[in-house]
Every structure is written in C-alpha cells, then in structure tokens.
Amino acid sequence: MAPILTAEDIVRRIAAECAYVDERGGVGIRLKPAAAIVRRYGEQFRRLPHRKQAPAPPSRPNCCKVRVSG
Secondary structure, three states: OOOOOOHHHHHHHHHHHHEEEOOOOOEEEOHHHHHHHHHHHHHHHOOOOOOOOOOOOOOOOHHHOOOOOO
8 A cells, every 4th residue: 555645745756756857958747657656646635425415304384383382
C-alpha cells in the first residue's frame, strides 16, 4: 500500500521525478511517469460514493394532528 502523502508532497514528487529541461531551455513534464504517480497516490483524494439518504416520512396535514385542550 502506498504511504499517505499530502497533495503538495505528490506535486513535489512529480516535479522532482518527471520534470525536464530541453535543449532550448523549455520545461516539460514526462506524462507517463507523472500519471503513474497520480494513479498510485490518487485514491486517497477521491471522495467516497455518495450514499442515498432515507426518504423523510410524510408529514401529516394540520387537520389530522391531535389537539390537546387543557
């Protein structure tokens, strides 16, 4: 299992391992290794599937409520 890293840690790792400077001074990122890093650590940032809430019980109209006089 991959260690728990923050998003900043993952960005730093991608920058360190996947960035390059070409012969003209242009900067780029190697996409395949970067995608592998994202796949490895990305699960910890995904949200859990949204669970459906139970429907609320129907409310009674005012005419059917029990009134207590006192």
